[in-house]
Amino acid sequence: MTTHYWLFKSEPSTFSITDLENRPKQTEPWNGVRNYQARNMLRDQIKVGDLAFFYHSNCTPPGIVGIVKIVKAGYPDDSAWDAASPYFDPASPPNRPRWFMVDVKFVRKIEPMITLTDIKNHPLLSGMQVAKRGNRLSITPVTVEEWRAIEMLR
């Protein structure tokens, strides 16, 4: 089976690559995605063994800070039916889940980080979705060429 590549955004003040590294099993459910396009990828396309860049957004500077591996494929996001969760969504009850998540496992940090500026300035990376103006998708596909180009950098 072919490995596919992704980029997962997270605000480090909410959940950082270091938070993931420090989890007892270095594993975490990637919950809280509330966008249909990203949901479809989580539910239908992202498979066990796929790899993803961990991207820190809404911080200074934004950029790629590590690599994670998918260890559990799409399953219902239970934070949607937890009234105490910031991701609570009564429109996604357990018997009819609307939102999905995957489990990710820490692979390694990328140090120093590859900043958004680095990405925009790199001929093989400047076309990445995350570098596009107005891009807000928290999960985006990464091509094998882009993946290799970034691995070559560090």
Next chain:
DNA sequence: GCCAACGTTGGC
């Protein structure tokens, strides 16, 4: 803190 870009909502 600003604000452009985007997705969602809801009135009609």
Next chain:
DNA sequence: GCCAACGTTGGC
């Protein structure tokens, strides 16, 4: 089904 209003994202 249209589209204006609104809330959110996220770079700067």
